[in-house]
Amino acid sequence: MTFRTLSHLAGAMALAIALPTAATAQDTADTGKSAAPAKLDPQVRTRDLTGTFGGQRIGYTATMAETVLTDDEGKPEAVIVTTSYVKNPRDTSRPVFFIYNGGPGSGSVWLQMGAFGPKRVAIPSDATDDGAPPYPILDNPDSLLDVADLVFIDPPGTGFSYLTENTDPEDYYGLEQDARAVATVIRRWINDNNRWNSPKYLGGESYGTTRTAMVVRELEGATYNDVGLNGLILISTILDFAAREPTPGNEMAYVMALPNMATAAYYHGKAQAPSVEAIAEQARRFAIGPYATALMEGQDLPAAERASVRAELSRLTGLSETFLDNAELRVTDQRFYKELLRDRGLTIGRLDSRYTGRDYDNAGEYPDNDPSFYGIDAGYTAAINAWSRGTLGFETDREYQAIGSDPGRSWDWSLSGRGRGAYLNVAPFIGQAMRQNSQLRTFVGQGYYDFATPFFGAEYSLKRIGIPQERVEFHYYDAGHMMYIRDEDRTKLSADIRAFIRNR
Incomplete structure (x- = not known):
């Protein structure tokens, strides 16, 4: 599909749709010609303002403007708003x-x-x-x-x-x-x-x-x-x-999420380390080493190796070994939000795991909502x-x-016809x-x-x-x-x- 844009009309103060009049429509019908596409008059608003940014006093022009995208026949299809700030x-x-x-x-x-x-x-x-x-x-x-x-x-x-x-x-x-x-x-x-x-x-x-x-x-x-x-x-x-989809069989989703579980556990006092940077690095090394290996071994994972991985996974995530065993060492992020602070009656956020919330009850498997979204x-x-x-x-x-x-x-997630079901990267x-x-x-x-x-x-x-x-x-x-x-x-x-x- 080809886009053509109508230029911003300087001084335009309101959005208006220019429709053909009745007479124009009748004339079109009489002559057999196709009607001209309706046009949009893009709105542009400007303000001259000042502020201090990066320690500098700066005058700037703020502009909110609409850009109209049309099809090949000139019919308006989309109106896209930009807000620009340009130094004077x-x-x-x-x-x-x-x-x-x-x-x-x-x-x-x-x-x-x-x-x-x-x-x-x-x-x-x-x-x-x-x-x-x-x-x-x-x-x-x-x-x-x-x-x-x-x-x-x-x-x-x-x-x-x-x-x-x-x-x-x-x-x-x-x-x-x-x-x-x-x-x-x-x-x-x-x-x-x-x-x-x-x-x-x-x-x-x-x-x-x-x-x-x-x-x-x-x-x-x-x-x-x-x-x-x-x-x-x-x-x-x-x-x-x-790599982010915890579809059964996709082990990389658990590997990718593990360092975040460790940092969240550290923030909430469920895991110990000298710093967040330190526990993040510990979790990275474990995730791409013993943990990834254990997941890929599947049902051939030896009992002793499983026990070793389970213990370290518990130390990094703050989850009990019993819970990890029941989850087959594979904890989805949704389960983690609910489980980490269950003993405190709290869930943690998805967008920001520093945030906590209280659900309707404390017995569920997944949180009711994301407290880091409704909190802002x-x-x-x-x-x-x-x-x-x-x-x-x-x-x-x-x-x-x-x-x-x-x-x-x-949303169409296809990429050159491959679809989201393919490896979308x-x-x-x-x-x-x-x-x-x-x-x-x-x-x-x-x-x-x-x-x-x-x-x-x-x-x-x-x-x-x-x-x-x-x-x-x-x-x-x-x-x-x-x-x-x-x-x-x-x-x-x-x-x-x-x-x-x-x-x-």
């Missing part, structure tokens, strides 16, 4: 960082209002519930505006972006379809803002790292219109999906709506989709881009307490053959999936990425 005066030699979140179906609110935007929502940093409004919206000195202009992208079905009536979701909701749409928006923004020769960075969080691998294939693999990139920024990485979502949703509709003046009757359900329900696209672009570097940021995208899985994906290791750098944080929730780690993440951009 404009300088085309400055880097540009294109940013999105994950899901699929997640709006850019998390990275925009939590980590890199000029404002952030203040929620508790110590893994406790965000409570009720009002939620403070504060200046964000950790924003990256001192080193790069920022462009936040909400793909269709996320944020305020949407598919138009009668658009087939299959044309946009999928690995390759989504990447083509996002790449089109990036090219349009570069063109409209005369940034073709600016240093460029691309990145996101969670599924946003998957999207990055797909989009870099679109941008650097399109020989007719290549967009060269300086860096990929992967936060809470998921590239190899097969209200604050972020309130903040993005207040900022977009209030300060930036964006006008819409659409609800902001922080976690849109439509994309996830309809998009890391090779990053390797190919790095091999073909000798200056392309990759930043990887992982939280020690993130079960959604385990840090060991990121390492496994990006340390395999075909990926130039001298241009990949790993950074670790003492929090979970959204490590920037923790104040100290937001500052560290910002400093790490700032250094990555400056070191080009």
Whole structure:
């Protein structure tokens, strides 16, 4: 499918659909000519603001704009909202960082209002519930505006972006379809803002790292219109999906999750070690050594070896040997969330295992909900709506989709016809881009307490053959999936990425 975009109309102040009049429709019927496609008038809102970022006082222009994607006949199919922050005066030699979140179906609110935007929502940093409004919206000195202009992208079905009536979701909701749409928006923004020769960075969080691998294939693999990139920024990485699926017989899922179980047990006092870094390394060595070997031996595993592995697994995870024996040494993450602190009547979080919650009762096998999600979502949703509709003046009757359900329900996981049932691993696209672009570097940021995208899985994906290791750098944080929730780690993440951009 080919996308063509309608350019942003300068000064446009509201979204409007221009429909043919009755007379036009009659004329069309009389002449036998086909009706012209309906057109959308993209909304653009700008504000000139100031803030202090990275210790520098900076004036910048904030712009919320709609980009309309059309089919080959010019019919509008999707409206994609970008929120850009560009330093004044404009300088085309400055880097540009294109940013999105994950899901699929997640709006850019998390990275925009939590980590890199000029404002952030203040929620508790110590893994406790965000409570009720009002939620403070504060200046964000950790924003990256001192080193790069920022462009936040909400793909269709996320944020305020949407598919138009009668658009087939299959044309946009999928690995390759989504990447083509996002790449089109990036090219349009570069063109409209005369940034073709600016240093460029691309990145996101969670599924946003998957999207990055797909989009870099679109941008650097399109020989007719290549967009060269300086860096990929992967936060809470998921590239190899097969290694994360605990389908019976897939032993790698248990190997990948074990280091996260060890760090969670350490945080909650169920395992002992000098530091989180120490127990993470102990668990890595055990996971790819005795543990992986034991799992692969299956029913041929000798009793003495089973007992040895069971004992070390119990020490690292804080689970009883009886429980581990009953689970055949294979503990799913869902069972772990419920079992680790059962003696305290608590469950732990999936996105951030520092968080704890209380279920309806303590007898179940799995937790009722994820306390690390319901502990933060209200604050972020309130903040993005207040900022977009209030300060930036964006006008819409659409609800902001922080976690849109439509994309996830309809997502096409096929990759070149192979399907998600095949071995879905998009890391090779990053390797190919790095091999073909000798200056392309990759930043990887992982939280020690993130079960959604385990840090060991990121390492496994990006340390395999075909990926130039001298241009990949790993950074670790003492929090979970959204490590920037923790104040100290937001500052560290910002400093790490700032250094990555400056070191080009």
